[in-house]
Amino acid sequence: xxxxxxxxxxxxRAIIKRPKTGQQICKDCFFRVFETEVHNTIVDSKLFKxxxxxxxxxxxxxxxTVLAYVMKTxxxxxxxxxxxxxxxxxxxxxxxxxxxxxxxxxxxVQYGLPLKILSYDELYGWTMDAVVAQVxxxxxxxxxxxxxxxxxxxxxxxxxxxxxxxxxNADDIAETVLMNIMRGDIARLGRCTLICTQSEDxxxxxxxxxxxxxxxxxxxxxFKKLDYFSTECIYAPDAYRGHARxxxxxxxxxxxxxxxxxxxxxxxxxxxxxxxxxxxxxxxCKRCGYISSxxxxxxxxxxxxxxxxxxxxxxxxxxxxxxxxxxAPDASMRTIPFFQRTPGAAAAVEEPTPA
Amino acid sequence: xxxxxxxxxxxxxxxxxxLFDNKKKYTVSLPRTTDDAPTNLxxxxxxxxxxxxxxxxxxxxxxxxxxxGILVLVNExxxxxxxxxxxxxxxxxxxxxxxxxxxx
Numbered sequence: 099x100x101x102x103x104x105x106x107x108x109x110x111r112a113i114i115k116r117p118k119t120g121q122q123i124c125k126d127c128f129f130r131v132f133e134t135e136v137h138n139t140i141v142d143s144k145l146f147k148x149x150x151x152x153x154x155x156x157x158x159x160x161x162x163t164v165l166a167y168v169m170k171t172x173x174x175x176x177x178x179x180x181x182x183x184x185x186x187x188x189x190x191x192x193x194x195x196x197x198x199x200x201x202x203x204x205x206x207v208q209y210g211l212p213l214k215i216l217s218y219d220e221l222y223g224w225t226m227d228a229v230v231a232q233v234x235x236x237x238x239x240x241x242x243x244x245x246x247x248x249x250x251x252x253x254x255x256x257x258x259x260x261x262x263x264x265x266x267n268a269d270d271i272a273e274t275v276l277m278n279i280m281r282g283d284i285a286r287l288g289r290c291t292l293i294c295t296q297s298e299d300x301x302x303x304x305x306x307x308x309x310x311x312x313x314x315x316x317x318x319x320x321f322k323k324l325d326y327f328s329t330e331c332i333y334a335p336d337a338y339r340g341h342a343r344x345x346x347x348x349x350x351x352x353x354x355x356x357x358x359x360x361x362x363x364x365x366x367x368x369x370x371x372x373x374x375x376x377x378x379x380x381x382x383c384k385r386c387g388y389i390s391s392x393x394x395x396x397x398x399x400x401x402x403x404x405x406x407x408x409x410x411x412x413x414x415x416x417x418x419x420x421x422x423x424x425x426a427p428d429a430s431m432r433t434i435p436f437f438q439r440t441p442g443a444a445a446a447v448e449e450p451t452p453a
Numbered sequence: 454x455x456x457x458x459x460x461x462x463x464x465x466x467x468x469x470x471x472l473f474d475n476k477k478k479y480t481v482s483l484p485r486t487t488d489d490a491p492t493n494l495x496x497x498x499x500x501x502x503x504x505x506x507x508x509x510x511x512x513x514x515x516x517x518x519x520x521x522g523i524l525v526l527v528n529e530x531x532x533x534x535x536x537x538x539x540x541x542x543x544x545x546x547x548x549x550x551x552x553x554x555x556x557x
Contacts, residue, residue, distance in 0.1 A: 102534060115533040122534055160467070160553075269553075316467065316524055316553045317531070328468040328552070343554070347521035 117354040148179030151259040156184040158198030161265030163326040187249045188217035190225025198327040216253040223432040233409035244396045254301045266305040269312040272357045275364035276342045291364040387437040405431040458482045467552035495538035524551040
């Protein structure tokens with residue numbers, strides 16, 4: 099086939115077909131439109147204001163690596179006036195997270211951004227390796243997900259940042275919409291398409307890649323030769339999410355707009371008032387001060403289960419465990435340090451060493 | 454390399470290399486014609502599945518193409534611009550398979 103010219107500049111040879119628009123464009127135009135669309139998302143949603151301290155949740159994987167690169171590029175190009183940090187969570191998974199953290203450490207140098215690493219071990223007293231040794235491979239994703247969310251907030255509080263950005267892309271969000279529909283999780287269905295979430299006691303979180311297709315993120319990383327880590331977690335991946343993902347990818351292959359269409363569907367759902375009344379109000383955990391819809395937050399419940407050697411019960415029957423436990427733990431039990439936000443107070447970070 | 458064969462550079466990345474003996478780069482030799490037709494990318498994908506793939510073929514191939522979510526580049530160009538599986542391979546072509554399904 100003869101080379102096709104770029105649909106935008108009409109001079110260079112097209113190298114990618116955009117899934118969102120079907121346009122065939124060249125490498126330079128692709129970089130420009132990808133970055134500009136993320137910039138437009140940031141501006142339209144008024145995500146930041148000058149002087150904001152922003153932590154980029156960095157796993158070393160493709161999405162967060164591209165996010166760190168693009169955030170730094172846009173902050174310089176458009177003069178956002180942001181102070182950027184990399185924040186990584188070390189789940190304690192030998193042969194997986196230890197390797198991906200090496201990638202983050204290289205990114206720290208490559209992008210000149212300060213890095214803070216917070217480990218499950220220092221926060222909860224349990225690595226994921228130890229959790230899996232107790233609960234097995236079946237339910238460990240529940241622990242990891244709950245622990246990570248809270249760890250990111252606590253790492254952000256330690257950095258004294260105003261805002262956490264994560265690399266969730268359009269595919270991730272569409273997948274979550276599907277999962278919430280299939281699980282009937284009305285509360286999450288309403289929240290999961292929001293570009294920015296904030297409640298009184300948590301740090302603002304947003305997803306600048308909300309409208310960025312995974313294909314474009316991977317192509318961007320490839321053509322920019324970005325250094326990212328791409329190994330599957332060694333513990334069983336979330337099987338339910340895996341099915342949703344495979345289904346979504348098949349839909350995308352048949353009709354690329356499916357991803358953005360599902361996000362729009364998720365945004366268009368309105369939760370009726372009578373349904374909202376049935377939802378639990380948010381409060382703070384009586385043990386650790388973190389936001390919770392029960393007396394004990396999910397992390398404290400899971401941690402108590404682990405400490406009592408009943409880890410699997412905490413997943414399957416957390417209500418039972420909760421009703422058995424008082425809000426005061428046994429003195430011998432490991433608990434999570436009390437959650438406090440100290441805006442502006444920065445913890446020690448590893449300053450980037452010159453390359 | 455004899456004139457009746459195609460020498461191709463094949464690369465697996467984004468986690469796909471794990472299915473191919475944890476090795477990213479291969480040089481493969483394919484006949485110029487397969488099943489009485491010029492050898493194309495579909496033939497290459499099926500050949501890779503039968504000859505280089507070490508485990509879990511369902512993570513690489515679905516029906517007669519790559520599993521949805523795997524990106525393919527032909528000489529640094531999105532294969533969607535090159536006719537996908539119908540692209541007729543040329544001697545010296547570089548084909549890259551990138552998984553988008555791993556990690557975030």
